[in-house]
Amino acid sequence: DGDTPPPPGEIHYAPYIDITMPTPSLVGAAAATGVKNYTLAFALGDSSGCNPAWGGTIPINEPRIINDVKALQAQGGQVIVATGGAMGPYLEHVCGTSAALLxxxxxxxxxxxxxxxxxxxxxSIDVNKVNTALKQLQAERGTTVSYTLRVQGQDYGVDPFSLSILQDAAAKGLNVIVNPMLMNFGYTGNWGDAMINAAQATLGQMRTVWPSKTDAQLKKLLGLTPMIGKNDTGMTTTQADARKLLAWANANHVGFIGFWSSGRDNGGCPDGRVSPTCSGVAQSAWEFTNIFKGFT
Structure with missing residues (x-):
């Protein structure tokens, strides 16, 4: 229930940060906002194949990045490592077996x-291979695993392939947080409402995957990941849309909020462009980070 404090180590709010870019740093973002948990994007396969590297090119133990992570952790912060993403090469592709991927x-x-x-x-991924690796990881370490998934539409939820990933995870007894990407899907009406509708539709899909769980339990397994400001395919997540989504998240006691991305959370390009370094909308520095800090 909502009155129980979360167990140690749970992360409920962690904006995505493109760690391949030197700015913003984790400690810089934390100092500016007080937010101390971040999702590091993305660990991919390097040129040799099944060997993790940031963006596929930066060594995983690169001192700039690791020293930044350690400094954040020394302040009581923590990171989620994200694999996959829009570009690749996915570890999930280049690691040929579940053991190698593990x-x-x-x-x-x-x-x-x-x-x-x-x-x-x-x-597309080899669902059995990936979920087998994740199940083994979770069995050995108790790792918190989330799946960030494409949304098909505001009334549909995640796309059919994403749903098949969750069905296989459930069959294997793998516990996952379901994190629909509330971005870049077709919609009608108000975009803030469309994001909420997509989250509700995803929840409906989760009921079919885990029919024995209560609604409250399922909501605790639901994450929300919008793209702040101008999205790639035309819609815009305004501050008002973010507040609307936040109010729904708080009312429904969902498990997680992230957003893409910390490096975009500034008003450096209020002209509506899509950029990795600014939101495309008029805003104050860190405005979206501070809005979503209201997630309880």
């Missing part, structure tokens, strides 16, 4: 010192 997951988690993994699926 080894890659362990390497990146051990290097950064966390037990939180997010698998961001925006391409």
């Amino acid at each position: 080894g890659a997951y362990k390497k990146v988690l051990d290097t950064v010192g966390t037990n939180h993994l997010d698998v961001d699926v925006e391409a």
